[in-house]
Structures are given as structure tokens and as C-alpha cells.
Amino acid sequence: MKFIFTTVTLFISLHLFAQQSNITGTIRAGGEVTGAIVTLIKAADSSVVKTNLCEANGSFVFSNVMAGSYLLSISHVGYIRFYTKPFTVATNQQLPLEAISLVAALTITSYFGFVLVDTGFFICIDIQYIVGHDQWL
Numbered sequence: 001m002k003f004i005f006t007t008v009t010l011f012i013s014l015h016l017f018a019q020q021s022n023i024t025g026t027i028r029a030g031g032e033v034t035g036a037i038v039t040l041i042k043a044a045d046s047s048v049v050k051t052n053l054c055e056a057n058g059s060f061v062f063s064n065v066m067a068g069s070y071l072l073s074i075s076h077v078g079y080i081r082f083y084t085k086p087f088t089v090a091t092n093q094q095l096p097l098e099a100i101s102l103v104a105a106l107t108i109t110s111y112f113g114f115v116l117v118d119t120g121f122f123i124c125i126d127i128q129y130i131v132g133h134d135q136w137l
Contacts, residue, residue: 020064021089025072025097027058029079030104036076038062043069043086067091072100080105 023040027033036054040062041047049070052060072084079102089095 021067021091021093021095023062023065023070023089023095023097025060026099027054027060027074027076027102028099029058029076029102031078033058033076033102036074036079036102039073039075040065041071041073043071065089067093072097074100074102076102078105079103 025038027036027038029036033054034056036058037051038054038060039051040049042049049065050062052062054060054076067089069086069088071086074082074084082100082102084097084100087095087097
């Protein structure tokens with residue numbers, strides 16, 4: 001009995017492992033992307049399957065992924081979060097994705113009528129507001 005249980009368990013383990021696929025890709029941005037967070041999400045219910053960090057060259061790998069429909073979420077400090085379109089992974093597939101380009105986030109901070117944009121430019125805006133009268137001039 002013990003032999004049969006061990007044999008069946010081993011067979012199921014090998015069968016499940018044989019049906020695993022790999023997803024590879026590259027993240028590109030204007031600056032350093034080391035540590036960008038890449039999340040593999042099920043397309044059907046948006047549940048997180050795996051999370052990985054980008055290498056220094058922007059590459060990432062998800063190993064042993066079950067067949068199904070997925071999408072990726074990529075986030076990194078200073079960049080807008082990016083979502084891929086859903087894609088399908090087949091059994092025993094090595095799926096290389098196209099390079100993904102991140103777009104820098106735009107930060108606007110206002111100081112006394114001046115607007116500082118994170119690209120380093122100053123834009124002068126003449127804004128006058130009368131406090132207590134709830135009106136703009």
C-alpha cells in the first residue's frame with residue numbers, strides 16, 4: 001500500500017512539473033530599472049500569482065508557470081505603473097515577451113505661484129486668490 005501511494009504521488013508530481021512554462025521579458029526606462037517590481041496576475045480574477053524583481057539589465061523571469069491567461073503589472077519608483085494586455089501561456093511553453101518601456105511620472109509642486117515640474121523647468125503662473133471672499137482674480 002505504501003509503495004502504491006508513493007508511486008502515485010511521484011507520478012502526479014512529475015506530471016504537474018512537466019506542465020510548467022517560463023515567461024521572460026525586459027523592462028526599459030530612461031534610467032535605472034534595478035528593483036522594478038514585476039507582478040504576474042491571473043487575467044480571470046486579477047489574483048496575484050507571483051512577484052519578481054528586475055535585474056540590473058531590466059530582465060525578469062517567471063519560472064514554473066501553469067498554463068493559463070495572465071497579465072503583468074510593472075511598477076518602479078518615479079515611473080507610471082504599467083499593465084500589459086492579457087496573454088496566454090501554453091503547457092511547456094518558453095514565452096519571451098516584447099520589451100516593456102516605462103514612462104516617467106510627472107511630479108508638479110507649486111510654490112508661491114511657481115510650478116516646479118520634475119524635469120527641472122519653472123513655469124510662472126500668475127494666480128491671485130482673495131482669502132475670505134472665495135473668488136479668483
